[in-house]
Amino acid sequence: MAHTLSFLAFTLFSILFASSPPAIAEPAQYSVQSYGAKPDGTTDSTKAFLSAWDQVCGSTAPASLYVPSGKFSLGKATFQGPCKNSAIVVTIDGTLVAPSDYSSIGDENNWIIFKDVDGVTVSGGILDGQGTGLWSCKASGKSCPEGVTSLEFSNSNNIEINGLASQDSQKFHIVINSCQNVIVQNVKVSAASNSPNTDGIHVESSTGVTILNSKIGTGDDCVSVGPGTANLWVENVACGPGHGISLGKKLEEERVQNVTVKTTTFTGTENGVRIKTWARPSNGFARNILFQHAVMINAKNPIVIDQNYCPDDKNCPNQESGVKISDVTYQDIHGSSATEVGVKLDCSTKYPCTGIELEDVKLTYNNQPAEASCINAAGTVSGFVQPSSCL
Numbered sequence: 001m002a003h004t005l006s007f008l009a010f011t012l013f014s015i016l017f018a019s020s021p022p023a024i025a026e027p028a029q030y031s032v033q034s035y036g037a038k039p040d041g042t043t044d045s046t047k048a049f050l051s052a053w054d055q056v057c058g059s060t061a062p063a064s065l066y067v068p069s070g071k072f073s074l075g076k077a078t079f080q081g082p083c084k085n086s087a088i089v090v091t092i093d094g095t096l097v098a099p100s101d102y103s104s105i106g107d108e109n110n111w112i113i114f115k116d117v118d119g120v121t122v123s124g125g126i127l128d129g130q131g132t133g134l135w136s137c138k139a140s141g142k143s144c145p146e147g148v149t150s151l152e153f154s155n156s157n158n159i160e161i162n163g164l165a166s167q168d169s170q171k172f173h174i175v176i177n178s179c180q181n182v183i184v185q186n187v188k189v190s191a192a193s194n195s196p197n198t199d200g201i202h203v204e205s206s207t208g209v210t211i212l213n214s215k216i217g218t219g220d221d222c223v224s225v226g227p228g229t230a231n232l233w234v235e236n237v238a239c240g241p242g243h244g245i246s247l248g249k250k251l252e253e254e255r256v257q258n259v260t261v262k263t264t265t266f267t268g269t270e271n272g273v274r275i276k277t278w279a280r281p282s283n284g285f286a287r288n289i290l291f292q293h294a295v296m297i298n299a300k301n302p303i304v305i306d307q308n309y310c311p312d313d314k315n316c317p318n319q320e321s322g323v324k325i326s327d328v329t330y331q332d333i334h335g336s337s338a339t340e341v342g343v344k345l346d347c348s349t350k351y352p353c354t355g356i357e358l359e360d361v362k363l364t365y366n367n368q369p370a371e372a373s374c375i376n377a378a379g380t381v382s383g384f385v386q387p388s389s390c391l
Helices: 003-021 046-058 132-140
Strands: 029-030 040-044 063-067 071-073 078-080 088-092 096-097 111-113 120-123 126-128 149-154 158-164 165-167 173-178 180-185 188-191 199-202 207-217 221-225 230-239 245-247 256-267 271-276 285-299 302-311 322-337 341-346 352-367 371-375 378-386
Touching: 029 046, 046 063, 046 078, 071 271, 132 341, 149 158, 173 180, 199 207, 221 230, 230 245, 245 256, 271 285, 271 322, 302 352, 341 352
Parallel strands: 029 063, 040 071, 063 088, 071 096, 078 111, 088 120, 096 126, 111 149, 120 158, 126 165, 149 173, 158 180, 165 188, 173 199, 180 207, 188 207, 199 221, 207 230, 221 245, 230 256, 245 271, 256 285, 271 302, 285 322, 302 341, 322 352, 341 371, 352 378
Antiparallel strands: none
């Protein structure tokens, strides 16, 4: 009997073992050091990075570009697609350092850009934009380069950015432009509160972008939403310092729709949740927008729609905004305002805001109820709302 049981057990083990799937081969890994990159923080490793990328992009099987620990000096780097596979992982254990002389790349628009790629993941690492010199130049009033975005994905699909830290960018930190199906998560952005145009994450002309579990402190918008954005989801983002989470960035305004911003915290920011448009003709609109579960900690303008946006009051159009704003919901927004007016809805005379909904809003100023100001705005109120609605 024992012999029979042993035989059955052996047979069962053989069947299970024989039917298990073969092990999946690890993606081929190409280290930038193998192509001459030096982790000393001074040697220009741009060519080594691009040579490694050529191998990864040209591989017909999944492939990985690896950046080991250490500091790698990198100039303007364009990682061009399309590639022969759609499963590329760029793993960064070290720090990429931009040139200390900002003028060497300051007019290039981008420092690091991925173009026309599909299925690329950037994991870990630090991007050091070394932007302080350029910020000082701009503050002095001298003629300076525009500055570069630290990292951009352009005309790309199925992208993931995970665990990346970006510090002291010359201009924008991370830009998602003309992309589909993108997830940005566990990202940390840091720059001085007076650093100009250093938006944390900027999205435009893109569909299906998700931003999760990130901490952003910078000198401009923590998250900025540009023209042509649809189906954007932002959740669990801590903002501060910065100018808040803003819809509307450029003079050329297109359609923005289906945006959800939830479970966010704003600490000492210029704005909380903001929609801004220029006072000029436009065929654009912003609609189906939900701001939900936001905590304001001494934010200057917790809830704001500004259809007369004009930074520094320079070259203002002084016309009527043609952007139609509708179906915007503010739900469970609470905390403290650094100014008396906690809710400011300044909408277009030509196209008043419609379908604005305030639900369970509680904002205070100096431990007293904040005030509300509404111009050309219509909508509904439900639940407890403080300040008293002006809709």
